[in-house]
Every structure is written in C-alpha cells, then in structure tokens.
Amino acid sequence: MPATPSHLMRAYARQPVSFVRGSGARLWDAQGVEYLDAIAGVAVTSLGHAHPEIAAVIAEQAATLLHTSNVFRIEWQEQLGQRLCALTGMEQAFFCNSGAEANEAALKLARLHARRRQIAAPRILVMDNGFHGRTLATLSASGNPARQSGFAPLLPGFVRLPYDDIEAVRAAAAQSPDIVAVLIEPVQGEGGIRVASADYLRALRQLCDQQGWLLMLDEIQTGLGRTGAWFGHQHAGIAPDVMTLAKALGNGFPIGACLARGAAADLFSPGQHGSTFGGNPLACRVGCSVLDIMAREQLPQRAALLGARLLAGLRRALADHPQVLAIRGQGLMVGIELDRPCNELVGRALEEQQLLITVTQGSVIRLLPPLICDERQIDDIVVRLARLLARPGAAPAKDLAHA
Ligand code: PLP
Numbered sequence: 186m187p188a189t190p191s192h193l194m195r196a197y198a199r200q201p202v203s204f205v206r207g208s209g210a211r212l213w214d215a216q217g218v219e220y221l222d223a224i225a226g227v228a229v230t231s232l233g234h235a236h237p238e239i240a241a242v243i244a245e246q247a248a249t250l251l252h253t254s255n256v257f258r259i260e261w262q263e264q265l266g267q268r269l270c271a272l273t274g275m276e277q278a279f280f281c282n283s284g285a286e287a288n289e290a291a292l293k294l295a296r297l298h299a300r301r302r303q304i305a306a307p308r309i310l311v312m313d314n315g316f317h318g319r320t321l322a323t324l325s326a327s328g329n330p331a332r333q334s335g336f337a338p339l340l341p342g343f344v345r346l347p348y349d350d351i352e353a354v355r356a357a358a359a360q361s362p363d364i365v366a367v368l369i370e371p372v373q374g375e376g377g378i379r380v381a382s383a384d385y386l387r388a389l390r391q392l393c394d395q396q397g398w399l400l401m402l403d404e405i406q407t408g409l410g411r412t413g414a415w416f417g418h419q420h421a422g423i424a425p426d427v428m429t430l431a432k433a434l435g436n437g438f439p440i441g442a443c444l445a446r447g448a449a450a451d452l453f454s455p456g457q458h459g460s461t462f463g464g465n466p467l468a469c470r471v472g473c474s475v476l477d478i479m480a481r482e483q484l485p486q487r488a489a490l491l492g493a494r495l496l497a498g499l500r501r502a503l504a505d506h507p508q509v510l511a512i513r514g515q516g517l518m519v520g521i522e523l524d525r526p527c528n529e530l531v532g533r534a535l536e537e538q539q540l541l542i543t544v545t546q547g548s549v550i551r552l553l554p555p556l557i558c559d560e561r562q563i564d565d566i567v568v569r570l571a572r573l574l575a576r577p578g579a580a581p582a583k584d585l586a587h588a
Contacts, residue, residue, distance in 0.1 A: 202535055207234025210558045212541070220539040223566045225555045227543065228374065228406045228518075231433040232478055233555045239436050242474045243467065252465045261469035265442075268476050272415060274424055275444035279453070280464030284405035284431035285318025287441035288368070290458060291401045291427045292322050294445060295366035297452040298399055307365040310357060310398075312348040314376030314546070317368065317403055326368055329375070348373060349381045351388045358396055366399035366427075371417030374406035374553075377546040378513055378520025386421035393426070399449050401427040405441075406518070409433040410479055410556050413489030413516030420515065436475050440468040484556040485516075491563050492516035495552065498567035506574055514552075521550040521570070530573065537576070538569040 204212040204220070210233055212220045225231055232239060246261075253259060266278035279290050292309065299307030309326065317323040324333055325340035333339060344361065346353040348369075358364060367389060373379040393400040402425040407417030411433065414420055418428075426449045431441035441463075445452070462468075479485065496514055499521060503509045511522040526547045534540040543551045554566060 200532055200535055209233035209235075210555045210562050218539060220535070220541055221562060221565055221569065222541045223552045223554045224541045224543050225433075225553050226437060227432070228411055228553045229432045229435075230437050231410060231484065231556045232436045232475065233557045234437075236436060236478070236557075238478060239438075239471060239474055242470055243438065246467045246470045250466050252462070252467075254461070255459060255464065259464060259466055259469065261466045261473065262464040265464075265469040265472045265476075268473055269430070269442060269444060272476065273428060273444055274446065275428060276446040276450040277444070279443045279445075279458065280469065281441040281443070281460045282439045282462050282468075283318070283441045284403075284429065285320045285323045285441075286460065286463070287405065287429035287431050287443045288317045288323045288326070288403060289320060290443035291368065291403075291429050292326065293458055294427055294443070294449050294452050295368075295399055295401065297457070298449060299363075299365040301448075301452070302365065302397065304363050304365055306342070306363055308342050308344050308361055308363045309401075310354065310364060310367040310369075311343045311345050312369055312373070312376075313345055314348060314373055314379070315345075315368070315370060315403075316373070316375035348376070348379055349385050351385050351392075354389060354392060358392060364396065364398055366401050367393060368401045368403060370403045370405075370407060371420070372407050372412060372515050372518055374518065374551070375545050377522065377549040378518060378551060380513065380515045381421075383421035386418060386423055390421075390423040399426040401425065401429070403429050405429055405431045406553075407515075409475070410485035410488050411516055411518050411553070413485060413492050415485050417515070434472050434475060435468060436471065438468055438471045440464075440472055442472075479556075482557070488516040488556045491554075491556070491558060491560070492519065494560065495519055495554070495563050495566065498564060499570065502567050502571040503574065508574065517552075517554055517556060517558075519552040520545075521552075523548045523550070533576075534569070534573050538573050540566065540569040540573070542570070 205215050206213045210222050212222050295309050311326045313328045315328040317326045322340050328345050402418050404416050408430045428444045434440050499512050508523045510524050528544050534542045545551045
C-alpha cells in the first residue's frame, strides 16, 4: 500500500503491486520479483514489453517531430492509413487515441448513414455483454448493466440482442424499420471470451447487405493477430463496413483507428469529426512499426499455434477440475469459466504464482498473453494456473449467495 494517501480518483480496484520494468512477457516489481504476464496490459502489449524496435522508433520520432495538428497533412498518418487499408481491404481511416474514441467515430458514422437514408431516429443493434468503452455513447452501446449503473440518462437508440443468435437479429429487423447498423465484437472479451460462430457472422453480413445496415465490427481486442488471424472476422471469411482498432496497434502507445469502406467510407466531411492528438506522427509511426513486426514475425499465425497449445494444455491440466465449467477461446484469447465467483484469483495469482491474469464477468479467468511468448512461457502459464486452481479458493456460488 502507498505510504501517503493517493490523490487518484478511485475509478480502479488496483492490486497492491507496481511494476518498474518489463521485457517480452516478463515484468519486475521494485523488489526485483519477476512475474509472467498473461494479460499483456489487456491485449495491448502484443509484442511484449520494452520491444527494442518500438523503443527505438519512439525515441527517434520524439527527437524529430511529435505533433503538428490535423490542420496539416501528416505523412506517418497517411502511411498508416494506407497500410491498414491494404491489410484489411478497408478504404478510409480516421485516427484517434483509444478504443472508446474509435467506437465513437463508428457510432457517428452510423448516424450519418441514417441521415443519408432519411431515418430521423435511427437504431443500432448491440449485444448482451458487449463491451465498447466508457464514454457515454460507448457505455450506452455496451451490454453490462452494472457498468451502466449510476450514469443515466444513457444515449437512446440502441437495441440489445442476445449474442450469436441470428433469429434475434431477424426478429429485430422485422420489428423495426429504423435500424441502420450493427455494432459487435467477433469474440466478446469483457463478455467472458465468447466466440461468435462463423455461420452467425456470415448470416449477419448477409442481413446487413439485404437491409442496408452497416456491419460495424469492434476489433479493438480481437484485432491485430490476437485470435490467430489478422482480424477476428477473417475466421468467418466476411468483411465489415466499419472496423475499430486500438490496443495492440500502439503496443502501449495510445492510438485508435476507425476504418470504413463502401457506403461508410465517405460519410465524414471536414469539420464533422476530429481529435487534437489523434493520428500524430509519433503514434502513427509506432503503428507502422507494430504492423511491420507483426508481419515479419508472422505473429497472427504464431497466435494460432500458441493459442492451440494453451487451450490443449489447460484442457489437459484442468480436465477433472470440479470448479471448471468450460475452457474456450480463439488464438491467444482464452477463457476458463468457473462455477463460482473468482475475482480474488487475480490477487492470488500475483502473490502466489507471480502470474498476471484477469477475471471478467465475475467467474471467467481471461488470458491474453503477448503474441511473442515462447512455447515454454505458454506451458508455464498452464502450470501456474493449475497450481493456483489446485489450492482452496473462493466459496461455492451457493454459499456466497447466502453470505
Ligand atoms: N472495445 C473493446 C472490445 C474493448 O475490449 C475495449 C477495452 O477493453 C474497448 C472497446 C475500449 O477501449 P479503450 O479502453 O481504449 O477506450
């Protein structure tokens, strides 16, 4: 605990550990204790900590030019836009500083799409347990009532449906002529590592085409190799109209992007959207380097191999564990669902196993290791987790209910 009272707002429930140094998938605290990072800053440091090329690029660009303003042409922004569009098949990019801000841009595109179609009170389909950010619009789009609590009135115009349920989407289409877009994660991260089926995503694409809706994919957590493909939607062989990215695009340097194609590509006109810091030379140069390294080292393919190894290892190690309900995932996005609340495992994993994990939805252990992990580190995550879960943990759900 800090010696002096903290002047930071209590927005986070923080662990009593502070890291002073990192390298690859390893972190050290001030006492020199070494930890294994199985969350990568929540899907951010996919290239690992203190990547030498990223560090060098940041130092060089900081000593050259940090910021000019979007009033001017920014060469690194042009380059990153071109690189991302070539990689994704999208046509236009808008750069910002975070995932929530990228989704704000997507939601504004949906509103402009509605205007073009002369729909005055448009609706956007979103999913139960979806997570899109903490600004008021993205919080309103998210499907977690606990996180929304206290912030009414939320933004109207969102219709929430069960995830991975195409009949629910068809029913909504039949009921409301005012729908203009769908905002969805190909794999729900905060929602408990729920993988949408390829058939569902393909049917959703078809429905969007038939109805003139924008298919807006939030790939902020799933994008950039995390699921074992460059982008989560590629597993279903579809293409979105709008796609948002952030997290791993900067490997820790803040950056977000909203990409669009087709009818969505030319919706903004000058003055309709903007961001002071968005797309500055430093952020965009880092983004270009991240793409270079990921392509050169074939990290999406690596995530697929390591993810399969992690899933198989966990399934072997936890096969007979009485508390484990399910082990699921795609690439290096893996969840272990327990039959009871297990938030305390985050602190215990740190203290007892020197392992960084997160718990989401109260009972799902979420693993998002860096894509540069080696096989030994993946196996080590399995060993440490198995040891953690072998020790007596939280009370069963039924006991807690009476606590
Ligand atoms: N969308 C998804 C799928 C996310 O996982 C997150 C963050 O966890 C966000 C949006 C919000 O991103 P940020 O925290 O950068 O605003």
